[in-house]
Amino acid sequence: MISAIILAELFPFSPGARAWAQASDYSLRFFGSGENDIDRVKIHIDPPVPADLGATDFTIEWWMKASLGDNDAQAACNQNSGWITGNILIDRDVWGAGDYGEFGVALNVGRIAFGVSYGSQGNTICGNTTVADGQWHHVAVTRRFDSGQLCIFVDGAQDTCGLGNVGSNRDVSYRDGRTTSFAADPFIVIGAEKHDAGPQYPSFNGRVDEVRLSNIQRYSGNYQVPTGPFTPDAGTLALYHFDEGPVGPCTGTVQDSSGAAGGPSQGVCRYGGVRQSGPLYEADNPFTDSAPTRTSTPTAMRTSTPTKTSTPTNTRTLIPTRTSTPTGTWASTSTFTQTPNAATHTPTGTTTPTASGTATATYTPTRTRRPPANSPTPAATGTPTPTSLPLTSPTATTGGALASLTPTSSATITSAPAHSPTSTQTPTAAALPSLTPTPSNTPKGWLNINKTIFLPLLITRPGAALALP
Structure with missing residues (x-):
């Protein structure tokens, strides 16, 4: 064992105080x-x-x-x-x-x-x-x-x-x-x-x-x-x-x-x-x-x-100096953080109109798949949102000007080709000849305009011709 005697000043004893005197190896x-x-x-x-x-x-x-x-x-x-x-x-x-x-x-x-x-x-x-x-x-x-x-x-x-x-x-x-x-x-x-x-x-x-x-x-x-x-x-x-x-x-x-x-x-x-x-x-x-x-x-x-007070004062002087360094770092970090956020908002705004157009197409297949063929209640529930666009064009056109319906329907339906295989199964060609002007027996798939003329709502595949009765 190696021991070393170290001189130290005497001071009043208090519990826990150590008067270091010797050193051991391990x-x-x-x-x-x-x-x-x-x-x-x-x-x-x-x-x-x-x-x-x-x-x-x-x-x-x-x-x-x-x-x-x-x-x-x-x-x-x-x-x-x-x-x-x-x-x-x-x-x-x-x-x-x-x-x-x-x-x-x-x-x-x-x-x-x-x-x-x-x-x-x-x-x-x-x-x-x-x-x-x-x-x-x-x-x-x-x-x-x-x-x-x-x-x-x-x-x-x-x-x-x-x-x-x-x-x-x-x-x-x-x-x-x-x-x-x-x-x-x-x-x-x-x-x-x-x-x-x-x-x-x-x-x-x-x-x-x-x-x-x-x-x-x-x-x-x-x-x-x-x-x-x-x-x-x-x-x-x-x-x-x-x-x-x-x-x-x-x-x-x-x-x-x-x-x-x-x-x-x-x-x-x-x-x-x-x-x-x-x-x-x-x-x-x-x-x-x-x-x-x-x-x-x-x-x-x-x-x-x-004397003891002055020593901590010097120590505290160093603390703000160390603190200022991370403060500047955080300010710099904050600046860089805002830049990608601004860029992020730009595509978000661009995506918003795209999502609006997509939403119309999304509701269309959802409405078509949910109600069974003989269930009028679910069909009525899903009708207001998806049919608001095609109904606007026939209302603006008077009489039998059905030519205006063709481009309007094409623009509306074109946005939903991804889901069209499911939605196409509902309307059939056989429903076209059964057109009747009687309001009381309006078949599913026909729309009543001004309670006088009934127009069939036709859904065509992309590139197919629109057949009118």
């Missing part, structure tokens, strides 16, 4: 595979090792960095084992109810969910602080043995507390020598759901660094966020820096640096994946922020109000 990147016992770190706890915590007070703490888009599963808050439906980050459960107990940590839609159970008795508490926001966060969860109280801390501040396993049984460690049919039972797993039980129990997707397991309740209120990698003390049962490296696949042993009696509690990386293989060693870790960033943080806290 973190572990998990991809939430949740299958085939891969993309995770496994720590064997039976035969017993110090990492098998749960028989006393305990604290689990770590650094993490994740995004909400990769961790949007929802835990069942205030439920026994409710954490198992969130994106599981630390899993020390057993298949079934268990004879001693179990616990675990998951993300509940980007917030911490922490649960402890003993058989059918237990609870899951859910925090209120979003930690899946693409930033590094220090997270700690504690369980107090005598009361069963559970607490969640984020970046030096208490997030929430609540009851844990509500029964009289408080020892939730893994029973030594326990027999099981499930190979994953005697492990603490980091970065995944240990049993690969299915997509309803999703795994964590993100980065983890500096995992420490302790047999004490380290935090009971606001605290100073760690400024560098953890150092072991008497309460440390296991400590994983994830600094074995190099950058790339983690395929070997993950070292326990605690020095706890009865240890070490070594872990092992199970590398692999279908969509993306993990875990990976990455240089991104909570202590690699650049020096200017670390310097500016305390300076901003100690600078007087006018």
Whole structure:
């Protein structure tokens, strides 16, 4: 591990404030595979090792960095084992109810969910602080043995507390020598759901660094966020820096640096994946922020109000400059958009008269096909619109000047040759000789003009001669 001491000004402590001091090399990147016992770190706890915590007070703490888009599963808050439906980050459960107990940590839609159970008795508490926001966060969860109280801390501040396993049984460690049919039972797993039980129990997707397991309740209120990698003390049962490296696949042993009696509690990386293989060693870790960033943080806290005000003013000056560029772009875009719209309106206007002429032809075959031969009601319904054009010409012509009807009918009917095969079937040549001037017995296909003269409405094919009786 490479460590660097960075001098920083002292400033009043507030929850979440970080006094950066040291840097470590790597973190572990998990991809939430949740299958085939891969993309995770496994720590064997039976035969017993110090990492098998749960028989006393305990604290689990770590650094993490994740995004909400990769961790949007929802835990069942205030439920026994409710954490198992969130994106599981630390899993020390057993298949079934268990004879001693179990616990675990998951993300509940980007917030911490922490649960402890003993058989059918237990609870899951859910925090209120979003930690899946693409930033590094220090997270700690504690369980107090005598009361069963559970607490969640984020970046030096208490997030929430609540009851844990509500029964009289408080020892939730893994029973030594326990027999099981499930190979994953005697492990603490980091970065995944240990049993690969299915997509309803999703795994964590993100980065983890500096995992420490302790047999004490380290935090009971606001605290100073760690400024560098953890150092072991008497309460440390296991400590994983994830600094074995190099950058790339983690395929070997993950070292326990605690020095706890009865240890070490070594872990092992199970590398692999279908969509993306993990875990990976990455240089991104909570202590690699650049020096200017670390310097500016305390300076901003100690600078007087006018000085801090002037800095944002300069920043805001740049914002309108950036805004003006897209504004000009949109104005230009709007101009080009109007040009094709204007061109579009021109053919639309041209199409309108064309559609009017087409409409006359369209109604003609529709009216002809719909009514049956012996149905006067549908024929009357369709008559007004299509027959208005041919009736106008005979009315203007007096007497028997039928020659005027020929060009008028030809111009009207010519526009509908596409549908004429259907419409031609209705009128027949046999209907022509049956012309009679009697108004009361007007046959279908004849038109009554001035209630005196009856003219047949003839429909001819294109190029055919108009035959008159």
